[in-house]
Amino acid sequence: MNASNRVGPRALAALLPDLDRQSGPRYRALSSALTALLLDGRLAGGTRLPSERDLAAQLRVSRATATAAYDDLASNGMLLRRRGSGSYLILPAAARVAGPGARMARNPLTQDTIDLSIASLPAVPGLLQAATLAALEPLGRLAAADGYHPYGLDELRDAVAARYRMRGVETSREQILITNGAQHAFDLILRALVSPGDRVLTELPSYPGALEAIKAHSARTVAVPLSAAHGWDSGAIANALLQTAPRLAYLIPDFHNPTGSLIPTAQRRQTAAAARRSGTRIVVDESFIDIDLRADAERIESPLPMAALDPSGFSIGSLSKPIWGGLRIGWIRADVADIQRLAVARARGDMSGAVLEQLVALELLRDLDANLGPRLAQLGEQRDALLAELTRRLPGWRAARPAGGLSAWVELDAPAATPLTHLLEHRGILISPGSRFAPDGALERFLRIPFALPTPRLVEAVAVLAQTWTELDPKRHARTETSLVTA
Ligand SMILES: Cc1ncc(COP(=O)(O)O)c(C=O)c1O
Numbered sequence: 001m002n003a004s005n006r007v008g009p010r011a012l013a014a015l016l017p018d019l020d021r022q023s024g025p026r027y028r029a030l031s032s033a034l035t036a037l038l039l040d041g042r043l044a045g046g047t048r049l050p051s052e053r054d055l056a057a058q059l060r061v062s063r064a065t066a067t068a069a070y071d072d073l074a075s076n077g078m079l080l081r082r083r084g085s086g087s088y089l090i091l092p093a094a095a096r097v098a099g100p101g102a103r104m105a106r107n108p109l110t111q112d113t114i115d116l117s118i119a120s121l122p123a124v125p126g127l128l129q130a131a132t133l134a135a136l137e138p139l140g141r142l143a144a145a146d147g148y149h150p151y152g153l154d155e156l157r158d159a160v161a162a163r164y165r166m167r168g169v170e171t172s173r174e175q176i177l178i179t180n181g182a183q184h185a186f187d188l189i190l191r192a193l194v195s196p197g198d199r200v201l202t203e204l205p206s207y208p209g210a211l212e213a214i215k216a217h218s219a220r221t222v223a224v225p226l227s228a229a230h231g232w233d234s235g236a237i238a239n240a241l242l243q244t245a246p247r248l249a250y251l252i253p254d255f256h257n258p259t260g261s262l263i264p265t266a267q268r269r270q271t272a273a274a275a276r277r278s279g280t281r282i283v284v285d286e287s288f289i290d291i292d293l294r295a296d297a298e299r300i301e302s303p304l305p306m307a308a309l310d311p312s313g314f315s316i317g318s319l320s321k322p323i324w325g326g327l328r329i330g331w332i333r334a335d336v337a338d339i340q341r342l343a344v345a346r347a348r349g350d351m352s353g354a355v356l357e358q359l360v361a362l363e364l365l366r367d368l369d370a371n372l373g374p375r376l377a378q379l380g381e382q383r384d385a386l387l388a389e390l391t392r393r394l395p396g397w398r399a400a401r402p403a404g405g406l407s408a409w410v411e412l413d414a415p416a417a418t419p420l421t422h423l424l425e426h427r428g429i430l431i432s433p434g435s436r437f438a439p440d441g442a443l444e445r446f447l448r449i450p451f452a453l454p455t456p457r458l459v460e461a462v463a464v465l466a467q468t469w470t471e472l473d474p475k476r477h478a479r480t481e482t483s484l485v486t487a
Contacts, residue, residue: 009050009058019059026061027068032419032472034073036444038089049079049087076422114461117430119257119406119450123324124371126364134359142359148352150343152178152331156358159365160317160331169307174336177343178353181330182287182318183209186250189283189314189332190217192345199246201280203232205409205437205446207257210250210285214439221439222246230259230400230409234267238274245278253306255288258437258448259409260402262294265303272310282306282313287330288405290322290372293380298403307333314338319361321406322372328354329361382451383408386458390449393466399449407450415444416472423468429461 007015015037022029034049049055049070056066070087073079080088142153151157157176164171179185186209194200196218202211204223214221224240227233232253241249251271253263275282284306292299307315318330332342346352364371383401386408390397396413412420417433424431434446451458 005046006048007050009054012050012055013058016059019061025068027065027072030059030061030065030069031072031076032416034069034089035076035078035422036416036418038078047089049089051086076426112428114429114453114457114464116450116453116461117432119448119452120320120325121375121406121452123326124322124364124375126367126371127324127327127360130363131356131360133363134356138359138362139356142355147355149178149355149358150347150352151339152176152353153355153358153362156329156362156365157331159362160333163365164305164307164315164333167305167308169305171307171333172336175333175339177332177334177339177346178358179316179330179332179346180328180350180353181320181325182285182316183213183330184328185316185318185330185332186210186283186285187213188342188345188349189248189316190214190219191349192338192342193281194219194247198248199244201237201240201244201246201249201251202439203251203256204439205258205434205443206250207252207285208432208436211437211439214250219247223439226256226259226261230256230261232263232267232271234270234274237271241271241274241278241280246280249275249280249282250285251282251306252285252288253303254284254286255291255402255404257288257405258407258432259400260288260405260407262403263303265309268303268306268309272306272313275310275313282310284310284313284315286315287318288321289317290368291376291379291406292404293376293383294403311335319364322368322375323361323364327357327361327364329357379406379451382453382455382458385455386449386451386462389459389462393462394469406452407448410447410449412445412447412469417444417447420447420465420469420472423472424464427464427468429464431461431465 016030016033019026019029019033050058052066052070053063056063059066070079070081073089074081078090080090082088154173156178157173160176160178161171161173179188190213194217198219199222200214200219201222201224202214204225206223211221222240222244224237225233237249249271253268255262272282305315306313312335315333316330317333319327320330332339334342387399387401390399390408390410397410399408399410402408418435421431421433432448434443434448435441437443437446437448453461
């Protein structure tokens with residue numbers, strides 16, 4: 001623990017909201033505020049807090065209030081008391097890692113846990129048959145050679161290239177590199193193109209796994225807020241590109257995670273033009289492109305793929321969302337010279353991808369639409385059921401109906417998503433606050449709610465969400481407290 005991380009009573013008071021304006025017990029308001037400071041990154045894990053007596057004097061509250069707040073933090077696993085050396089804020093294991101890592105850091109899930117922290121589905125039913133077919137003739141044929149294919153299997157590269165051609169973008173096998181998923185794909189691009197201190201532009205909010213990867217490469221994130229309607233504010237993106245000249249821009253124009261937005265062609269075109277002027281390479285993450293929940297009539301109007309508008313850019317894709325995350329198959333589409341450079345970076349890391357999984361992916365790609373049809377219909381129903389239930393139980397919250405993807409981006413009626421998710425975890429619901437989708441812990445007013453679980457589980461989750469919010473929200477909380485006292 002870093003001993004120099006210490007916050008004095010006056011500095012801490014300046015960070016805290018006015019406790020007189022919070023209703024409910026004061027100690028709870030104080031512990032919630034300290035929790036929010038920690039989880040938002042405004043106080044680092046390991047920070048030494050003032051003594052209870054000093055904090056109480058500074059805040060003009062009783063010593064018992066400060067003690068009760070610290071007790072509350074300690075019982076939630078967020079405070080470490082060391083005899084003789086003070087009290088330290090600590091991040092509970094679950095909160096320490098954003099994105100997919102958050103789940104890795106948790107204890108094993110129990111059967112009753114409702115896990116809304118990850119937007120992913122179980123495997124399509126065709127997986128077993130595809131695995132059986134792949135393990136027969138094709139594997140036997142390939143097993144006669146050495147099995148190292150740093151660019152991926154030619155047949156799979158062809159199949160992926162054919163899907164780009166179907167979308168109207170001329171693409172050859174040589175422009176495709178098969179990777180172990182989209183996360184691996186983005187990591188490779190960062191490895192090949194970005195040096196420590198370089199800037200990488202992202203949307204705000206953006207996918208936590210990408211934000212983590214940028215940070216892990218010691219690059220600086222330039223986050224540009226989405227517009228109020230959750231689309232690209234292409235004027236703001238163009239300004240940020242021209243002013244900061246980032247090395248890369250990481251964007252999710254096709255059913256953005258977390259908002260589900262689909263960006264129209266005009267804004268894609270404007271962004272591609274600005275990136276050309278600023279010398280920025282664009283990476284588009286198309287992981288969700290097949291999770292298209294629009295009606296058939298709307299699909300006719302699909303925007304042009306970024307690869308058509310920005311020929312020197314990178315597109316990354318994955319079978320994790322349409323097929324199964326356990327397959328670990330993704331890819332990069334780029335020009336041939338970039339693909340060669342990325343293959344060199346890839347060989348240094350993991351040599352080559354697994355052959356059997358690529359063969360299974362090939363089988364599944366043949367019937368992707370048949371495999372996906374029922375799944376999309378069900379997802380559409382789950383999305384609508386989630387939104388209806390939110391409207392019914394939490395009318396003060398707002399959520400746009402996402403055109404695709406696996407989650408709704410929900411705006412709460414108070415900026416308290418982190419304390420809410422923390423309380424929910426104790427009630428068996430894992431869910432990501434908006435701050436997970438920001439590089440600096442902002443977006444406290446938002447919650448990402450995936451609709452990948454069956455409708456009854458979503459209905460159950462919203463009931464717990466509503467109850468917990470009532471207890472947490474200052475105004476409603478006051479009402480509940482009063483009714484408890486008078487009951
Ligand atoms: C936008 C986005 N990109 C990439 C990934 C990671 O995908 P993969 O499993 O293909 O590595 C995810 C997973 O949630 C995602 O949401």
